Amino acid sequence: MIIVAALWALTTSLDKIGAKNSSPLVFSAALYFCTALMMLPIVLVFSPNWVLQLRTNFSKLVLLGSLKAVDMWCHVTAVGLTVAANSVAVRQTSLLMGVGFGYLIFKEKNIKTRFFGSAIMVLGICLLTFS
Incomplete structure (x- = not known):
């Protein structure tokens, strides 16, 4: 748990820097776009039927992705407006x-x-x- 807390503190600090040097919306979108690009090779190698899974669960994935996008946007906005540690604690x-x-x-x-x-x-x- 200490390692998780340290990683959370590091990424929250990076979120604050990103929110201050950009807008929360642009930073959130860029962060998740880059994460998706980095995960794509793993999906292609370890999930041979990913196209079928995507077609089958597309509406659920759109809903889940939309909710996560709103969550991340709110998080980055809050981190940018206040002390990062307090924002994470409330989250x-x-x-x-x-x-x-x-x-x-x-x-x-x-x-x-x-x-x-x-x-x-x-x-x-x-x-x-x-x-």
Whole structure:
């Protein structure tokens, strides 16, 4: 988790630089375009029937991609307008929704433990935000 946190801090700092030197919309689009280009060779090698999968799931992929684009645009806009660490901390409140959906949709067990851990993280977010 420490490695993930360090990588998250690094990429958030890069997001802030990108948002300041460009517009959040252009930076977000360029970032995901470059990511898609870098992933294309991997898809071509490891997924021989990717065209069929794309045709079959096209509407779902468009919806998912659109929602992720709005998410990234909001994230880069927020990072550009405030302290990057605070923006990331507030963004992590989606963790509660993830735990809730895990319980409702996937019927995950030990939900009390998961919500307790999530509540501790949200408490830390509140302490960061209001201090």
